[in-house]
Amino acid sequence: MLKFFNTLTGKKEKFKPIKNKKINLYVCGVTVYDFCHIGHARTFVVFDMIVRYLRFLGFQVKYIRNITDIDDKIILKSLEKEIDIKTFTNSMIDAMKQDFFHLGIDSPDQEPRVTEHMYDIIQIIKTLIKNKHAYINSQGDVIFSIHSDESYGSLSRQSLKNLFSNTRITSNTIKKNPLDFVLWKKSKEKDKFFWESPWGRGRPGWHIECTAITNFSFKNHIDIHGGGSDLLFPHHENEISQSRCFNDKFKVNFWMHSGMVIINDQKMSKSLNNAYFLKDILLQYQPEVLRYFFLSTHYRHPIYYSEKNLKTAELSLNYLYNTLYNTDPISNSAVGMNLESMFYDAINDDFNTPEAFSVLMKIARKVNYFKQHNLYKSNLLAFRLKKLAASLNFLLEEPEHFLQKKSFFSQEKIKKIEILIEKRNIYRNLKLWKKADQLRNEIMKLDVILEDSSNKTFWKYKK
Numbered sequence: 001m002l003k004f005f006n007t008l009t010g011k012k013e014k015f016k017p018i019k020n021k022k023i024n025l026y027v028c029g030v031t032v033y034d035f036c037h038i039g040h041a042r043t044f045v046v047f048d049m050i051v052r053y054l055r056f057l058g059f060q061v062k063y064i065r066n067i068t069d070i071d072d073k074i075i076l077k078s079l080e081k082e083i084d085i086k087t088f089t090n091s092m093i094d095a096m097k098q099d100f101f102h103l104g105i106d107s108p109d110q111e112p113r114v115t116e117h118m119y120d121i122i123q124i125i126k127t128l129i130k131n132k133h134a135y136i137n138s139q140g141d142v143i144f145s146i147h148s149d150e151s152y153g154s155l156s157r158q159s160l161k162n163l164f165s166n167t168r169i170t171s172n173t174i175k176k177n178p179l180d181f182v183l184w185k186k187s188k189e190k191d192k193f194f195w196e197s198p199w200g201r202g203r204p205g206w207h208i209e210c211t212a213i214t215n216f217s218f219k220n221h222i223d224i225h226g227g228g229s230d231l232l233f234p235h236h237e238n239e240i241s242q243s244r245c246f247n248d249k250f251k252v253n254f255w256m257h258s259g260m261v262i263i264n265d266q267k268m269s270k271s272l273n274n275a276y277f278l279k280d281i282l283l284q285y286q287p288e289v290l291r292y293f294f295l296s297t298h299y300r301h302p303i304y305y306s307e308k309n310l311k312t313a314e315l316s317l318n319y320l321y322n323t324l325y326n327t328d329p330i331s332n333s334a335v336g337m338n339l340e341s342m343f344y345d346a347i348n349d350d351f352n353t354p355e356a357f358s359v360l361m362k363i364a365r366k367v368n369y370f371k372q373h374n375l376y377k378s379n380l381l382a383f384r385l386k387k388l389a390a391s392l393n394f395l396l397e398e399p400e401h402f403l404q405k406k407s408f409f410s411q412e413k414i415k416k417i418e419i420l421i422e423k424r425n426i427y428r429n430l431k432l433w434k435k436a437d438q439l440r441n442e443i444m445k446l447d448v449i450l451e452d453s454s455n456k457t458f459w460k461y462k463k
Contacts, residue, residue: 002057004350005300007232007255008155012350017223018253022060024218025051028210028227028235029065029111032092033073036099037275038305039261039268043228045294046258046351048105049392050226053347056391065108066213067093069115070203075193085193099278102287104393112213114204118195120212121204124246125183125197133245137174140186142199144207146179149241155255156233181238183208207238211246214239220249229257229300230267259302268305276305286405288394289314295353295392316357318403320389323364325399325458327371329383336384339363343388353392360389404448405461417446421457428452 002015017023027047030040044065051063068074069089078088097107114121125142128134133148146152146160153160163179182205187194194201204212214222227236236255243250261268268274281290293313297303339359346355363385370378389395406414424439440450443459451458 002348004254004256007257008252010157013254015254017059018221018251021058023054023062023223024221025054025061025063025224025226026210026214026218026222027063027065027108027225028231029067030096031068031071031073032089032096033071033077034092035277035279036096037268037277038281039228039275040096041099041103041278041290042261042294042303043226043258044100044105045103045291046299047226047256049295049299049353050224050256050351051106052393053351053391061109062218063108064110064112064213064217066210067111067113068206068209069093069113070193071206095279099282102282103278103291104287104396110217112217114209114213117209117212117216118204120216121208122184122195122197124208124212124215124242125199127246128183128242131245133242134183135176136199139174140200141174141182141202142184143175143180144183144238144242146177146181146241149245151244152241153237155237155240158233158237179234181205181207181234183242207235208242210235210239211242215243215247215250220247220251222252224254224256225252226256226258229259232257258299259297262302262304263306281310285310285314286317286402286407288397288402289317292317292357292394296357298354299351316361317394320360320364320385320395321397321399321402323367324382324386324395325403326453327367327382328379329386330376330379331383331387333380333383335377335380336363336366339366340384340388347391356388356392360385363388400458400460403460408461413446417443417448417459421450421459425457 003012004015005011006013025047027044030036047065051061054061070085074089075085078085081088083091100107125134128144129136129142132145134142134144137143153163160179184197184199184202184204186199187201187203191201194203214225225236240252243252263274263276266274268276278290289310290313293310294303296313296316339362343356343359346352346359349355363381367378367381367385370381386395409417420439420443424436424443427433427436427439443450444462447462448459449462451460
């Protein structure tokens with residue numbers, strides 16, 4: 001039985017789709033003003049894992065993740081770089097897709113851009129104004145009135161009184177309530193990026209984007225709406241408020257939020273200058289290592305990013321691949337079924353990947369034990385290990401390839417290593433041990449270690 005935490009109710013609940021076996025799932029995507037960082041990776045690896053598992057269970061998942069391709073930060077960056085805004089956003093989107101591909105994140109079924117939904121945004125705003133949920137301020141901006149929604153604050157479980165008392169009030173405000181937010185921002189004369197609307201030239205506010213896309217894509221319901229916990233308030237609170245005021249039949253069944261990335265005891269933030277780009281980290285670590293790291297902490301908890309924790313993830317994954325090395329996985333057996341049940345029980349309980357990983361480690365220890373005592377049983381368990389890890393998109397490479405980490409070596413260096421190993425093996429066959437040992441030392445200076453067996457020598461990356 002699959003159950004997971006619903007932010008809306010504050011408790012774990014049994015999951016049941018609104019329509020049998022069909023799931024509408026929406027996740028707030030990236031604002032493409034820069035390269036993707038580890039905060040993006042954490043969120044989208046988590047939801048990639050969730051979508052994969054739901055499909056594994058037999059659900060038909062319609063997965064949509066939006067792209068915000070118009071925003072003050074995007075405009076500023078394109079102006080700074082003196083690049084056409086469409087060219088700039090396309091380059092950032094291409095870079096995002098490349099990073100996500102490396103991390104084993106599948107593309108969503110649809111990836112709508114905000115600029116493709118201006119008509120829908122304008123129609124929703126017109127309805128909100130007509131139904132007294134929004135007003136036009138003195139500057140010509142269209143503002144959503146939170147007092148028009150009696151359920152405002154229910155998602156983040158905050159009362160309006162508390163929200164108001166925690167808000168800094170300034171004089172000469174352009175809002176009736178400081179918590180009110182912009183639906184349509186009227187352009188100034190010098191602005192170059194705008195759309196025509198009944199309220200003049202302008203651009204949409206951030207929150208209205210997701211409301212327009214979800215209403216267009218899903219009509220009346222979403223089974224699961226996800227995103228990082230930093231979006232819970234105000235973004236998701238504002239989004240759901242707009243959606244129900246626009247369409248009183250609209251329903252989100254489950255809200256899911258992944259935890260923040262913590263660096264040096266601080267929340268990761270570009271404003272704090274502690275954001276790490278994925279493209280840079282992928283030059284140092286294999287993609288599966290990063291994926292393992294992001295799922296080694298429960299998705300709802302904060303994850304602590306550090307070199308030490310990345311190294312720990314790398315060691316764990318190396319152990320699993322070393323376990324599969326020199327095995328010949330065999331299917332069709334009841335061997336290890338109890339451990340398989342434990343694995344699925346963990347995932348079914350709020351996607352508890354740390355517990356699932358501990359089951360993989362138990363299986364690996366058994367594989368290594370039986371390598372020495374019963375090779376047939378070891379191969380049966382190796383199949384179980386590969387099967388379960390594959391459901392989370394791990395252990396997909398050949399062990400030799402993963403452990404050698406050839407992507408971190410030039411072709412010239414790989415060729416040199418293999419020639420030296422071949423030469424050393426000739427010396428070993430001739431029992432010229434001194435010369436063989438000299439070559440071993442020379443090879444190890446190339447950042448590799450050697451493992452000799454009766455019929456071959458295997459090399460792998462030392463670091």
